[in-house]
Amino acid sequence: MDDNTIVCRCEDITLKELRDLIKEGYTTLDEIKRALRLGMGPCQGNICLDIAAREICKMTDKTMEEIKMPRKRPPVLGIKMGELAGDQDEK
Amino acid sequence: MLEKTGIPTSDDLKAIKPDKERLKKGPVALIECFRKIPCDPCFYSCPFDAIDEFKDINDIPNLDYETCTGCGNCIASCPGLAIFVVDYNKNTLSLPYEFLPVPEKGDLVWGLNRAGKKVKKAEVVRVKDPAKNDKTAVVTIKLPKEYLMEVRNIEVGELNG
Amino acid sequence: MINTDILVIGGGPAGMTAAIKASESGAQVIIIERYHELGGQLIKQTHRFFGSKKEQAGIRGISIAQELTEKIENHSNIRVMTEATAEGYYEDEVVTISHENKFKKIKAKKVIIATGASENMLAFENNDLPGVYGAGAVQTLMNLYGILPGEKVIMVGAGNIGLIVSYQLLQAGVDVEAVIEAAPKIGGYLVHASKIRRAGVPIYTSHSIKKAIGENSVQGAEVVELNDNWEMKVGTEKVIEADIICLAVGLNPLSDLLIQAECEVVYTPELGGDVPIRDENLKTTKDHIFVAGDVAGIEEATAAMLEGEIAGLKAVSEIGYSNENIFEELNRLKTELNKLRSGPVGKVIKNGIEKVRRGNYVGKNRYSHLR
Ligand SMILES: Cc1cc2nc3c(=O)[nH]c(=O)nc-3n(C[C@H](O)[C@H](O)[C@H](O)COP(=O)(O)OP(=O)(O)OC[C@H]3O[C@@H](n4cnc5c(N)ncnc54)[C@H](O)[C@@H]3O)c2cc1C
Ligand code: SF4
Ligand code: SF4
Numbered sequence: 001m002d003d004n005t006i007v008c009r010c011e012d013i014t015l016k017e018l019r020d021l022i023k024e025g026y027t028t029l030d031e032i033k034r035a036l037r038l039g040m041g042p043c044q045g046n047i048c049l050d051i052a053a054r055e056i057c058k059m060t061d062k063t064m065e066e067i068k069m070p071r072k073r074p075p076v077l078g079i080k081m082g083e084l085a086g087d088q089d090e091k
Numbered sequence: 092m093l094e095k096t097g098i099p100t101s102d103d104l105k106a107i108k109p110d111k112e113r114l115k116k117g118p119v120a121l122i123e124c125f126r127k128i129p130c131d132p133c134f135y136s137c138p139f140d141a142i143d144e145f146k147d148i149n150d151i152p153n154l155d156y157e158t159c160t161g162c163g164n165c166i167a168s169c170p171g172l173a174i175f176v177v178d179y180n181k182n183t184l185s186l187p188y189e190f191l192p193v194p195e196k197g198d199l200v201w202g203l204n205r206a207g208k209k210v211k212k213a214e215v216v217r218v219k220d221p222a223k224n225d226k227t228a229v230v231t232i233k234l235p236k237e238y239l240m241e242v243r244n245i246e247v248g249e250l251n252g
Numbered sequence: 253m254i255n256t257d258i259l260v261i262g263g264g265p266a267g268m269t270a271a272i273k274a275s276e277s278g279a280q281v282i283i284i285e286r287y288h289e290l291g292g293q294l295i296k297q298t299h300r301f302f303g304s305k306k307e308q309a310g311i312r313g314i315s316i317a318q319e320l321t322e323k324i325e326n327h328s329n330i331r332v333m334t335e336a337t338a339e340g341y342y343e344d345e346v347v348t349i350s351h352e353n354k355f356k357k358i359k360a361k362k363v364i365i366a367t368g369a370s371e372n373m374l375a376f377e378n379n380d381l382p383g384v385y386g387a388g389a390v391q392t393l394m395n396l397y398g399i400l401p402g403e404k405v406i407m408v409g410a411g412n413i414g415l416i417v418s419y420q421l422l423q424a425g426v427d428v429e430a431v432i433e434a435a436p437k438i439g440g441y442l443v444h445a446s447k448i449r450r451a452g453v454p455i456y457t458s459h460s461i462k463k464a465i466g467e468n469s470v471q472g473a474e475v476v477e478l479n480d481n482w483e484m485k486v487g488t489e490k491v492i493e494a495d496i497i498c499l500a501v502g503l504n505p506l507s508d509l510l511i512q513a514e515c516e517v518v519y520t521p522e523l524g525g526d527v528p529i530r531d532e533n534l535k536t537t538k539d540h541i542f543v544a545g546d547v548a549g550i551e552e553a554t555a556a557m558l559e560g561e562i563a564g565l566k567a568v569s570e571i572g573y574s575n576e577n578i579f580e581e582l583n584r585l586k587t588e589l590n591k592l593r594s595g596p597v598g599k600v601i602k603n604g605i606e607k608v609r610r611g612n613y614v615g616k617n618r619y620s621h622l623r
Contacts, residue, residue: 050525
């Protein structure tokens with residue numbers, strides 16, 4: 001059933017994949033992020049990291065406060081390379 | 092229970108009923124706003140100061156039925172659409188209505204109860220939809236007395252073919 | 253590099269009132285908004301706002317947005333940049349933005365972050381079927397583009413957003429088949445619940461969505477009753493037909509920029525997620541950064557506007573644009589805010605804010621291990 005439940009729409013990751021990984025001992029978001037690319041799509045994890053954090057809490061005895069969140073790097077939202085090239089001065 | 096279904100219980104409704112004497116005297120507002128929320132436009136809308144000034148914006152509105160003239164000014168001001176006016180002399184109910192099409196005088200509509208069930212056909216006797224109400228029409232329908240405390244919404248359309 | 257006194261990030265009610273207040277004393281203000289017009293959540297709200305009459309309640313969200321936008325246009329010292337997204341926060345109050353597809357830098361003396369919130373998603377079977385939408389997306393389609401999302405909707409969530417969007421759907425002529433709520437009680441204001449209930453929409457509390465049904469798109473949902481421990485009760489499953497499942501399961505403060513700027517944030521469920529530590533003037537743990545509105549804790553537009561005014565006033569006063577009445581004015585705004593939060597709904601918010609008060613906060617920063 002879990003394999004039809006999507007937790008990350010950007011990278012098409014299922015709840016089953018996530019739960020299997022947690023069972024294998026991947027219990028930090030950073031590890032999960034690396035293994036599944038969770039939170040690395042265009043939404044930058046705004047949606048899926050919260051769901052993943054809740055799953056970790058359910059399956060380990062951690063609370064939401066104890067979850068270590070992965071780094072938020074600029075750009076906040078997906079930015080196109082062409083835009084980066086266009087910096088210019090302005091008054 | 093109101094908290095579970097969204098339908099006020101008879102216990103909730105006890106809180107608002109003006110007595111028989113007052114109902115006989117003419118139109119009066121009924122405010123079906125039963126729980127504390129940070130909201131107060133009804134107080135500012137009443138030209139007769141019938142609604143007590145809110146000491147705390149979370150107060151439940153308190154209406155003085157003796158001061159209330161039933162003018163209906165408050166109906167369209169309430170974002171909760173929780174204010175109605177009943178008139179036991181003319182057997183009419185006025186309610187806020189924000190759907191299209193707005194019915195016209197003379198139209199036959201369904202009177203719906205607090206659960207949205209059709210309970211009685213009713214004739215529209217007045218429609219106020221002035222620009223100052225900003226798209227909240229106030230529709231007055233004629234109903235037998237026993238339905239004045241039961242009908243709280245209308246369904247427009249079906250009965251006019 | 254663009255230089256300014258005050259940079260406001262986010263053009264919702266919080267950001268707009270912050271910009272207006274800040275500009276009134278003569279400071280140069282830039283407000284950036286990633287959408288093509290100002291207004292934030294307000295431009296999608298066709299319903300009358302509950303809240304304080306003094307802060308515009310009783311009129312429609314969209315009209316509040318228009319009024320504030322006009323005010324901003326009348327202040328020549330506010331520069332509005334729309335289609336401008338703050339991408340990153342760097343040292344010395346330099347914010348990088350992407351504006352009309354160009355990359356720019358803005359350096360400000362004070363920055364007010366008012367980025368609002370993003371919607372939560374829910375994990376259930378087949379949640380990737382076309383027809384599963386967030387409430388925000390449904391509102392955008394309906395109220396901004398005039399497109400009906402479908403014919404029959406199941407709404408998940410009976411908080412204010414779920415209730416209000418259900419009402420807006422009904423107004424647009426869409427059938428709302430049911431509102432499903434996992435909690436044993438309706439979370440939103442009961443006047444809103446009664447409003448859709450008497451239009452014939454059933455509200456099922458202690459119910460959850462088990463799965464979406466359909467081959468290529470949503471044809472319905474299987475819903476199930478929950479027991480007192482929020483577990484699904486076997487055998488209570490039932491199917492409700494619909495072509496849209498709309499999720500209104502809460503908002504999450506968009507605190508990314510604050511985290512990048514290394515403001516202390518603490519996970520605070522009462523306020524919806526990771527929110528910044530702040531003092532009563534909405535200043536964060538960084539001396540140059542203020543916050544206001546939903547990014548500081550999910551609340552309401554009335555509160556967002558008051559917070560915006562406080563942050564705007566305080567921020568300009570710290571760079572020398574003080575007016576003589578500032579203390580009185582700040583006190584008045586704080587009193588208003590306090591009054592607003594004095595009810596049962598506000599109590600939860602207040603508890604949350606107490607936890608993140610600068611100087612004596614409790615709780616953990618879930619990002620501190622990164623430093
Ligand atoms: C359906 C619904 C009904 C509601 N009804 C009511 C009501 O009746 N009464 C009431 O008081 N409140 C109501 N609210 C709540 C109210 O709309 C919000 O509390 C309020 O809009 C919060 O204001 P804000 O300025 O903090 O955030 P928002 O209004 O969300 O504005 C934030 C703005 O920041 C922009 N932004 C975000 N990130 C960036 C970035 N990186 N760069 C540039 N711009 C950015 C966003 O595009 C957005 O425009 C309702 C909300 C919803 C969803
Ligand atoms: S009906 Fe008229 S008098 Fe009575 S409360 Fe409403 S506005 Fe006031
Ligand atoms: S305006 Fe309506 S919802 Fe608000 S307090 Fe008055 S009666 Fe209640």
